Structures are given as C-alpha cells and as structure tokens.
Amino acid sequence: MDIRIDTDCVIAGGGPAGLMLGLLLARAGIDVVVVEKHADFLRDFRGDTIHPSTQDVLAELGLLDAFLARPHADMPRVRLSWHGEELTLADFTRLPTRRKVMTFMPQWDFLDLLADAAEAYTNFRLLRSTRVTGVIHDGDRIIGISGEGPDGTTDVRARLVVDASGRDSDLRSAAGLIPVGVAAAMDVLWFRLAKAPDDAYPFIQAGAGMIITIDRGDFFQIAHVIPAGTWTGSEEDLALMRQRIARISPRMTGPVARVARDDVHLLRVRLERLRRWYADGLLCIGDAAHAMSPAGGVGINLAIQDAVATARILAPVLRERAPSARELRRVQRRRVWPVRVTQRVQRLLQRPLLSTPDAGTAMPVPLRFLRDHPALARIAGRFVGLGARPERLD
Numbered sequence: 001m002d003i004r005i006d007t008d009c010v011i012a013g014g015g016p017a018g019l020m021l022g023l024l025l026a027r028a029g030i031d032v033v034v035v036e037k038h039a040d041f042l043r044d045f046r047g048d049t050i051h052p053s054t055q056d057v058l059a060e061l062g063l064l065d066a067f068l069a070r071p072h073a074d075m076p077r078v079r080l081s082w083h084g085e086e087l088t089l090a091d092f093t094r095l096p097t098r099r100k101v102m103t104f105m106p107q108w109d110f111l112d113l114l115a116d117a118a119e120a121y122t123n124f125r126l127l128r129s130t131r132v133t134g135v136i137h138d139g140d141r142i143i144g145i146s147g148e149g150p151d152g153t154t155d156v157r158a159r160l161v162v163d164a165s166g167r168d169s170d171l172r173s174a175a176g177l178i179p180v181g182v183a184a185a186m187d188v189l190w191f192r193l194a195k196a197p198d199d200a201y202p203f204i205q206a207g208a209g210m211i212i213t214i215d216r217g218d219f220f221q222i223a224h225v226i227p228a229g230t231w232t233g234s235e236e237d238l239a240l241m242r243q244r245i246a247r248i249s250p251r252m253t254g255p256v257a258r259v260a261r262d263d264v265h266l267l268r269v270r271l272e273r274l275r276r277w278y279a280d281g282l283l284c285i286g287d288a289a290h291a292m293s294p295a296g297g298v299g300i301n302l303a304i305q306d307a308v309a310t311a312r313i314l315a316p317v318l319r320e321r322a323p324s325a326r327e328l329r330r331v332q333r334r335r336v337w338p339v340r341v342t343q344r345v346q347r348l349l350q351r352p353l354l355s356t357p358d359a360g361t362a363m364p365v366p367l368r369f370l371r372d373h374p375a376l377a378r379i380a381g382r383f384v385g386l387g388a389r390p391e392r393l394d
C-alpha cells in the first residue's frame with residue numbers, strides 16, 4: 001500500500017536536530033512529519049553529552065523535570081588526569097545557565113524524551129522504520145521526500161524539506177550539496193569495558209595518548225583517540241591498542257585484555273561542512289550540514305541550536321507559505337559562524353589530543369598553564385557549555 005501525506009514541513013532523520021526541530025515547529029502550530037529509518041532510538045553509542053545551554057532550552061520548553069527524571073550523571077567540571085596529576089579543563093560552575101553542569105544521558109533516553117514531548121501535539125507525526133530514499137521535485141524545486149516504510153512507499157510533500165539525517169546524508173547530495181572539509185588527524189575507538197562495583201577512572205586520562213571514560217552504571221564506555229587511518233581491525237592493532245591503554249592507565253590493563261576485536265568500533269572523525277546549507281525547498285541542519293570532531297562533545301548541542309534557530313526563523317513563514325531561498329539562507333548565516341569557530345578550535349586541538357609522549361613525561365606546558373590559571377577553564381567551560389552562539393527559543 002502506498003502512502004501519501006501532505007504537510008507543512010517534513011524532516012528527514014529523528015536525531016537530536018530533527019526531533020528538536022519537529023517538536024519546536026509542532027509547538028508553533030506547524031504541521032510536521034519526522035521520518036526516521038529506525039524503529040526506536042536504541043542504537044549504537046552516539047554520545048551522551050547534554051550541555052548547559054541545551055538544558056536551558058529544555059527548561060524553556062518545560063521539559064527539564066522530565067529530563068532529570070531519566071537516568072543521568074552531572075559533571076560540573078571536566079577534569080583531566082595526567083599520570084595521576086589532576087587539572088580542570090572546563091569549568092561550568094559559573095555559567096549564566098539554570099544548570100551549571102554538563103549532563104551525561106544515553107542518547108536514546110534523550111531522543112525518547114523529545115519524541116514523547118513532540119507526539120503530545122496532534123500536528124506532529126513521527127514515521128518510524130521509514131527510510132528516506134529520495135526527494136520529489138517540481139521543476140527545480142524540492143517539494144517532498146519519498147521513503148520506504150513498513151506499509152510500502154511513503155511520499156511526504158511539504159512546503160519545506162529539512163535534511164537532519166546526519167553526517168552520511170544522501171539527501172543533500174541529491175540536491176547538489178557536497179560537504180567540504182579538512183582531513184581529520186585522528187580517529188576514535190569506542191568500546192565497552194567491564195566494570196566491577198567499586199571501579200572508577202578519571203573522565204579523561206592522558207599522558208601517552210588519551211582515554212575518555214563514561215561511567216554507564218554497569219559498564220564503562222571508553223573512547224580512545226588514535227592517529228587517523230591507523231586502525232584496520234587486525235589482532236596487531238588490538239595488541240597495540242592494549243599496550244597504549246596500559247601505558248596511559250595501568251589499572252585498565254586487565255579489563256582491556258578482555259576486549260575482543262569485534263567489540264571495538266571505529267569512528268572516523270570528520271571535520272566538514274556544506275558551503276551552502278540550502279537548495280530550493282530544502283534546508284540541511286545538524287551533522288547533515290556540518291560534521292564535527294568529538295572534541296568537546298559539542299555535536300548534540302550544535303544540532304539542538306541549529307534546530308532552535310531554524311524554528312525561530314522559519315516557523316512564522318511556514319505557517320503561511322514555503323520559505324524562499326533568502327529565508328533559508330538566514331538560517332545558514334545565523335549558524336555558520338558558531339560552526340566555523342568550533343571547527344577551528346577542534347582543528348587546533350587535534351595535535352594535543354594525539355600527542356603520545358612516553359609515560360612519565362612531565363605535563364606539557366599548555367596543560368600546566370591551564371592548571372595554573374583557573375580562569376582559562378572557566379572560559380573553556382563557557383565555550384563548551386554554551387557554544388559560540390547560544391540560541392533562545394523566542
């Protein structure tokens with residue numbers, strides 16, 4: 001059976017950008033359909049960091065209590081351990097936000113929260129298990145998407161198509177929008193580490209490479225930064241990874257010896273963005289417009305802020321008609337600057353993140369400087385916790 005839906009806005013992708021935009025447009029009275037290829041949000045690890053400015057947006061939406069009722073852990077300061085010597089990299093405690101902490105929450109819980117809030121509006125629809133396969137044109141203008149779902153082909157026509165389908169989006173290339181970027185110097189290995197009841201590790205351990213440890217209650221989610229292109233998934237690579245980790249964190253030697261090759265997932269870091277975020281009838285936001293490096297864990301926050309800016313700029317237009325190219329460009333102009341600044345900083349961070357001096361080496365000068373000047377950690381806290389250009393709802 002084929003399905004045909006007419007709506008004001010169709011959004012490809014129910015990640016942080018797509019669901020937040022769907023929720024905000026529905027709240028503004030716009031008829032909106034979000035199309036998500038998965039049946040639920042329970043998928044691989046995608047990152048957990050919900051920044052103070054995102055929590056302000058949730059508070060403005062009246063969702064903060066519901067957010068805090070879900071499993072989470074708060075971090076007022078990002079701390080780094082250099083062979084046991086600790087320092088603060090980013091301090092959120094003096095931010096002008098309601099909650100002065102970065103909060104860790106499994107992404108599926110966060111997305112469930114947004115989907116539940118959006119589905120309370122009758123003018124919001126989430127089509128799950130439906131993969132967007134292409135766009136529908138009327139001449140040069142994009143007027144909808146076609147997808148494949150459990151009930152067959154689904155055509156959704158709309159005044160605006162938003163591509164929020166993430167960094168591997170096919171939709172944007174169908175509209176001739178190709179990302180440009182710089183080769184990232186690093187990749188990240190992700191895997192789970194067994195956790196005994198009283199186990200604890202510093203959040204960031206550095207000194208001969210870097211390990212980030214997220215405590216997920218009954219296991220640790222580990223991120224280990226490696227030079228780009230060096231992981232082939234072989235037994236030799238695994239042995240090398242174990243050696244490196246043992247040097248950074250001798251206490252992890254035992255648990256990491258039990259990690260198998262298939263348990264290790266490679267994230268190829270990409271640092272890229274579209275030159276133009278829009279085409280006639282189509283706008284790209286979130287990772288579809290700009291893939292970020294994991295440094296600072298800013299991807300979700302930027303995706304949310306793109307959604308907030310998009311809703312603020314386009315909801316009044318969408319209520320009446322299709323947005324013009326000029327109106328779509330306003331979204332890009334608003335959001336491209338924070339993306340550019342953040343990517344610049346992430347590029348600068350690549351080298352220090354990858355530095356692999358021998359264990360025991362004294363703390364490098366930039367870290368000592370940070371340790372001795374706590375005001376810098378507050379500046380970093382502002383940059384990470386608020387973003388370069390925080391967005392408000394109205």
Ligand SMILES: Cc1cc2nc3c(=O)[nH]c(=O)nc-3n(C[C@H](O)[C@H](O)[C@H](O)COP(=O)(O)OP(=O)(O)OC[C@H]3O[C@@H](n4cnc5c(N)ncnc54)[C@H](O)[C@@H]3O)c2cc1C
Binds near residue numbers: 038165292294298300
């Ligand atoms: C391993 C890993 C760790 C990360 N760690 C962090 C972190 O700690 N903090 C942080 O802030 N960011 C982190 N990130 C980045 C962060 O997850 C992204 O920046 C953020 O999720 C971007 O949101 P988005 O909505 O733009 O895109 P996505 O989250 O990628 O969402 C896109 C959605 O579109 C759906 N989709 C894709 N194609 C189609 C299609 N054809 N049809 C229908 N649906 C489709 C996908 O299923 C997905 O739900 C991490 C990313 C990875 C991969």
